[in-house]
Amino acid sequence: MANKLVILDELGETALLLAQLVNRVLAANDRIKYVLTLSQHAREHAAHSTQSDGSLHLEREASGVEDASLDTVVSSTALEAATCCTCLSRLAYTPS
Numbered sequence: 001m002a003n004k005l006v007i008l009d010e011l012g013e014t015a016l017l018l019a020q021l022v023n024r025v026l027a028a029n030d031r032i033k034y035v036l037t038l039s040q041h042a043r044e045h046a047a048h049s050t051q052s053d054g055s056l057h058l059e060r061e062a063s064g065v066e067d068a069s070l071d072t073v074v075s076s077t078a079l080e081a082a083t084c085c086t087c088l089s090r091l092a093y094t095p096s
Contacts, residue, residue, distance in 0.1 A: 027064055034063035038070060042077035049078070 008017040038056055055071045 030063040031065055034059055034065055038073055041074045045074050046077045046079045 005017060005020055008014075008020065034056070037059060041054075041056060055074065057068075057071045060068075060070055
């Protein structure tokens, strides 16, 4: 992707360059919203484990996050010492 941006810049195709950058920003925004939603659901599940522990599988796929192991974060999150959530460390995500 970076090579395409460099080529577009060198050709002076700023409109195409801007469109590519906007698309990348929108994709990053979708991933951020997914991770924030996942962490909120995991925290709620840990605090009230009797609630539904539904997966955010569809949201993960829609956001472009490929790591399927994140589908189990909500259901496997629990409170430790009444303040910390386990499993949230798996959210240290590096996009591919």
